[in-house]
Every structure is written in C-alpha cells, then in structure tokens.
Amino acid sequence: GNSVTQMEGPVTLSEEAFLTINCTYTATGYPSLFWYVQYPGEGLQLLLKATKADDKGSNKGFEATYRKETTSFHLEKGSVQVSDSAVYFCALYNTNAGKSTFGDGTTLTVKP
C-alpha cells in the first residue's frame, strides 16, 4: 500500500535558520507529492506540489524536489521566519488508491 514517513517533531529553530523536514514515501506507480501547511487554528492548505520525478515545487521560499530514486520529497527553506511556525504535512496522491495519504505532520516553531 501507500505510505508517507516524515521527520518527527517538534522542530524548534531560531529566525533565519535553515530548515529541512525529511519526507520519504512508498507507493506503486507514479504518485503526485505534496506539502501542506496548517497554521494554528486553521485547516490545511497546499504549500507546494510536484507531479513527476525531478519536478521541483516552490512557494513562499519553500522548496521540495521529487526524487524517485530515493523516494523522497524533502522540504527546505533557506531562512525561516516566526510566521512559518506551523504543522507541515507531507502527502502523496496515487490514482490507484483514489485518495491522498498523509504523513504524521511535523510541528515547527521558529523563535525570534
């Protein structure tokens, strides 16, 4: 079946630090990969996505590259801000399953 494993949290960083949140997946075929962000008290919203191998998704300074050879989709940002404090979810969508599979979420706290 499909599964997503992401780095356990919580992660605490100082402002302007470099961020990496690891995500690996197991899936048959060619899934689409996503990062969603959940700010406190809100629903999840799409941060970025990639639909095929070697694609790079980017948004708001965040980036992730679809690596089929390592089945990974790690999230990176060069310089985090306090406003990036949120829960980040890695996810995949596989047409075979007809649904999205989410990781367990990683809580990021950025301190000034």
Next chain:
Amino acid sequence: DTAVSQTPKYLVTQMGNDKSIKCEQNLGHDTMYWYKQDSKKFLKIMFSYNNKELIINETVPNRFSPKSPDKAHLNLHINSLELGDSAVYFCASSQEGLAGSDTQYFGPGTRLTVL
C-alpha cells in the same frame, strides 16, 4: 469568498448525544472528504464522496454517517457520541485534473469536544 466552509466551528456536547457537522464547497469540485485530526495532529481519512456517491469508507464506527445531498455538500452525522470522538473534523474537496494531482482544499475545521 470561502472555498470550503464548515459549521459549526466549535461543538461541545455530552456523551450519548447525536450531532451533525455541515460542509459546503463552492469550488465546483466533484469529490469531498471527511478527515479526523486527533490531539497529536495525526490526520485520518474517514470518508470520500464523488458526485454524491460514497467511494471511500475507512474503518469508522457505523455511528458516523455521511450524507451528500448534492456534490457541493457533505454532512457528517454522529450518533451516540463517545469521549474518543473528541477531535477536530476537517472537510475537504478536490478535483482530479488531467495530471491526477488531486490537490485537496480544506475547510477551517470543527472542534468537537465530548464531555
């Protein structure tokens, strides 16, 4: 305009009661979902409807019954509420595009507290 809306935002009730949560999307999507998020932020899919037809029914107690009167609405009714039902419930919608990417659009959530 809110793309996916849910009511109520907060719901506090006693064990054994029956309650409903409503969801509406104005994105014109064909597929709608209910998710449950526990206190550790783990997200689990409960149900999925496509064009008013149930297509995914995960292992959920039959006290939970979804209803889709039309493809823009998906309601969740819960009978005989239990303490373990306390969680945040999210509605979501999606429209599978040509690439099958299926981006999900989430509502703001309903925080259910069972006392």
